[in-house]
Amino acid sequence: MTNSQKKDEEKKSVAPIVTAAVIGAVIGAAIGFVVTTGTSGDEAPIKVKNGSLHIELLHSKQKFKDKNSGNPKKEFEINSNGGAHGSDEFEVFFAASGSQTGCAVRHAVGKTVEVVTNSPNANNVKITAPGNKTQIVAEKDLELDQQAERILTYGTLGTNQVYVSAIYVRDGSGTAIATCTLSGYDPELHVVLLDK
Numbered sequence: 001m002t003n004s005q006k007k008d009e010e011k012k013s014v015a016p017i018v019t020a021a022v023i024g025a026v027i028g029a030a031i032g033f034v035v036t037t038g039t040s041g042d043e044a045p046i047k048v049k050n051g052s053l054h055i056e057l058l059h060s061k062q063k064f065k066d067k068n069s070g071n072p073k074k075e076f077e078i079n080s081n082g083g084a085h086g087s088d089e090f091e092v093f094f095a096a097s098g099s100q101t102g103c104a105v106r107h108a109v110g111k112t113v114e115v116v117t118n119s120p121n122a123n124n125v126k127i128t129a130p131g132n133k134t135q136i137v138a139e140k141d142l143e144l145d146q147q148a149e150r151i152l153t154y155g156t157l158g159t160n161q162v163y164v165s166a167i168y169v170r171d172g173s174g175t176a177i178a179t180c181t182l183s184g185y186d187p188e189l190h191v192v193l194l195d196k
Helices: 003-037
Strands: 046-049 053-057 063-066 075-079 090-095 107-110 112-117 124-128 135-138 151-154 164-170 176-181 190-195
Touching: 053 112, 053 124, 090 164, 090 176, 107 164, 107 176, 112 190
Parallel strands: none
Antiparallel strands: 046 053, 046 190, 053 151, 063 075, 075 135, 090 107, 090 190, 112 124, 112 164, 124 135, 164 176
């Protein structure tokens, strides 16, 4: 192998690491900008992380609350003291480990974000903002962290446990405009939902 070929191989092996770092920096900067300036409306950004179903509000003063729809633990909204989402759409950023080839999408905009967990304990959670108020509706019960009230979870973390297996960003007609499918537990998965 020539020196030129070796340099090309080194560049190829570093490219996924650089890509992940750039994506992480962009997501971090976007969250920081929105949280500190409040330009996305009154509701905080939402993050799905850790490869499990772990949904977190990124603002210490806002909390999830039961929607009082008759489906406790399945339907939530954000208690933002009368505030609203800036629109009925979400701008969604994805970051997953390089081994997750089904999650090549890095950014999308849509009206519904659907998060699905693996079988046999599959749960389907839809995040929408009708009337510019974020709503979270799950097929199965979600656990609300009773201390902070900013975190919703389903199942336990880790390999051979519950993990996010797919994320769909859908337009107003329900058509998937972006899909991120995961072949297994990915501790590096982060999905951030911002106001559009």
